[in-house]
Amino acid sequence: MSLLDLTIRNVKRNFRLYSIYLFSMIAGVIIQFTFSSLMYNEDVIAALQNRSNFQSGVAIASIVVYLFIIFFILYANTFFMRQRKKEFGMYLLYGLNERQITRMVFYETLLISAVSLITGILVGGLLSKLFGMLLMNLMQYDQAISLAFPIEAIAATAGVFLLLAIIISVQSFIMVNRMQLTELFHAKQKSEKPVRVSMALALLAVLLLGVAYGLISSGKGSVFWQDYGTLSLIASTVGIIAGTYLFFRQFAGWLLRTISRRRKYHEGNTVLWTSSLRFQIRGNTLNLTFISLFSAAIMMLLCFVTINYKVQFEAVGRNLPNDIAFQTLDAATNERIDDVISGSEHKVRYHLTHELLVAASVTDMHVIIDNPEMYMPELLLVSEKTYNELIEQRGHKVSVKLQGNEAVALSQGSDFPKSYAPGEQPAFIAKTDQETAFAIVDKKDYAYLGWSTDPVKSMNMKPAVLVISNEVYEGLRGHAEARTYEIYGIRDARNADNLSKQVHAIVSQTPDAYYSSFADVYSKQIEGSSLMLFASGFLALIAMFALASVIYFKQLREATEEKMQYAVLRKIGVDNRQIKSVIRKQLLFVFLPPIVLGMMHSWLIIKYYILESVKDFTELPSLVAGIIAVYFIIYLLFYASSTKLYYKIVSENA
Incomplete structure (x- = not known):
């Protein structure tokens, strides 16, 4: 049997595991192609006033999007490879070497990448029309967007994912070569030790977060920030980062230990879901801390660019209150300018x-x-x-x-x-x-x-x-x-770009003469803020998938490792309803705290350091709350999906 035949058989035999990985790859292709295709869409380019700025902005944003996709796919591949350690041990035992296994993984990656590219480009092409219309709507341009599959975007996406396939193969080769044969066979039998916790460190976590929140909520006009700005910034940063880490490392562990010492601990299913979590704290601390802090950063970014977009329409008017204004010149020049303005389509x-x-x-x-x-x-x-x-x-x-x-x-x-x-x-x-x-x-x-x-x-x-x-x-x-x-x-000052260029050309002939036009800034500001919001939305989408996958894949791995424990529970009389309850409570304890902490971090900073500066825009607080709520709902959907799949895994062959 050739390596190619073995690759095809592996895909068929482990289709469910491959389908999770395949979904990650398809999602990456869709996002990459949808975003890249806008840079080459002729309808989008034709509508813009500042085409070169837009293409440069999209190019930079595409690089950032691609970096997020790399993180997302590589993490998914890490989960995928760990799930197959025992399988690789069997191949080594049967005589295959590390290079052959790596080549087999490369074939699998190429096969999955090919399917992902075809599917992702087809779906991405359809979505690019929708997102192109959304971008035009954000810019308030009345431009029809046709369905398009730009060759440049297809080539760029294919090249990007070919490079990613090579990176994945190198990662797989390194992982396989670092594993010993005995480790590959017993990889799923390793268990983590419960972390040692203390009440003092648990209280320190609460104290650090409390100090940070107190400083932030005091507002930028308080004495702390006016007189001790640098110290307050350091204290807030340390309080949030260290407090979040200790919250998951010590406070969560202390809380679980406290629950385990209650008199009614052995009643119901409390002992089942808490005992497992106590052993997972050590391995989950860094992941949950990163998810909490990065979620806060993503929510702040999305809220900031949304606020920036919403205030731009009024902000441009405040910065440039006059449609056209210039310093009075000689009578002939003034008359010439007046004729140009009066003769234009702008009454x-x-x-x-x-x-x-x-x-x-x-x-x-x-x-x-x-x-x-x-x-x-x-x-x-x-x-x-x-x-x-x-x-x-x-x-x-x-x-x-x-x-x-x-x-x-x-x-x-x-x-x-x-x-x-x-x-x-x-x-x-x-x-x-x-x-x-x-x-x-x-x-x-x-x-x-x-x-x-x-x-x-x-x-x-x-x-x-x-x-x-x-x-x-x-x-x-x-x-x-x-x-x-x-x-x-x-009239229609926002579209008076050509008129402004004509008038400016006349006024600028007089050195140092003052000239101001609303149109000179409006298109740049609105197109720029719209692109920032659009790109940030994509980044937030990828980040949500990437961060949720950190929990999602880890819980699926733990579900696979705990199949035997759940089989034992069934044998001693624990029914499916109780098992589902245990899984829901266990995963809720992992999903909920990081997103709640991230929401609190971001809301306080946004409220006291962004919204306070735009008090005149009364609709913004509800808009920010809506963004955070949507972020929270998406994570709840990940949680629901995880519990369903977790139960399905532990119930196999039950």
Whole structure:
């Protein structure tokens, strides 16, 4: 019998075991091909404004996706190989050498890879249309996506999985060569020893997690983070990592030991599911710690990019509140620009010419704005009348009413906007050809003139603007340089990329002239945030499968090893209903704690360090809760699947 014949017989004889491995491979191909095909889909590319950025982003994300797939498949292969140790021992006993076994495994891998590629590409091609439509919907583009199987994506996926097949063969060769013949025969007879636990270390786990949670929930405005930021970060990180490890290593063991010492311990089936878990703690600690921490990281990533996507639509408007705005130039140039805008398909809603005064700051700029390095060095003064006129056109309810030397600072992007009570108003001195002291009554997260932009380079810097009373403004007009700005409101500003390029080309002929356009940033920001959300969704999907497989495959291996114990239980009178109850409780203790801890870690960090910064978006907390709930439900499905298969394995030949 040739090695190829032996390979085919192995696949037929162990089809159930191979089917689990095959499913892992098919899932990897589907995800890889679906994601890669979008980079070459002509309909997707045609809809984008920033094609090169999209393709570069997808290429980078594809590498990350592939790394996750490698982890997922290699872990599945490790489980697969361990399940076959006794089989390999038989082959060695019959005279096959390690190289022949490795070649047989390589044939199996090629066969499984071929089936996975064909199935995965067919299913992935169908899904790529669905996901392409989803991506267009995220970007809010009305673009039809046709069913396509790009040759480039097929070749890339085939090459990737051929390389993966080689990696799997090398891994299998190393595993086979490291095993002794006696170890291969008795691999399933090894048992782990229960870990030694103490109440002190169990309490330390709770204390470390409590300290970390306390620091996190104190918020970034607390004294801990304001005055001792580095120490708080270290304490929180150590508390979460070490606390999670000790929770599974000591607290879980201590809890099981405490349960075993109860008077009613031997009533019901408690003794059956707890005794097995006590022996599994040593081997499960690192896995469960990794799953908990990595789950938290994945949920935080997914929640962050989702929040980023949701706020982008409003954030672009806040950063660039004017559809088109530029510094007034000579009359001929202004007229030429007006003709270009008026003659475009974007109807003009309003056109304002506003005067502002140029000043310099004497007081530290941190008093009126956050992150002064993002602002132009000069300070612009605008009268409340002029400011309110523009606010009325925008339809925003942020008008101001000032008296005397009162002023409002426009600190767009501020994390801590603030209104000051009388007596607490900070003083700010601005200099024209004379110094004028202002009392800051309000620091608003708002912009009068947005970031200066460029159709290619996107955002550059933004003007610092101070709103002052009409009477003070009139008094300063003869003592400062006056500068005027042309501000346009147009229809369908989000699709005015071509118009913006035309206007920018004219304005940029005057060196250092201010220019700002909503369209210059909108497509880049929305396409970028949509791609981030889309890619993160794929990464989260792969990560969930990979992390759940760590538990899933380990429990299946343990089920195979414990078939004899369950056979004994049946002989002494334990019925199937009780066995199912034991399995459910045992696996629940393994599946539930890591995902619950991961959810707690991620929720606290998201709540106090992300959601606190976007309080205006009231729908975001429920959105975050929904994402975490979906993650939890998927793990429950893995749990249900594991219990069903676990029972099926231990019931074979019963």
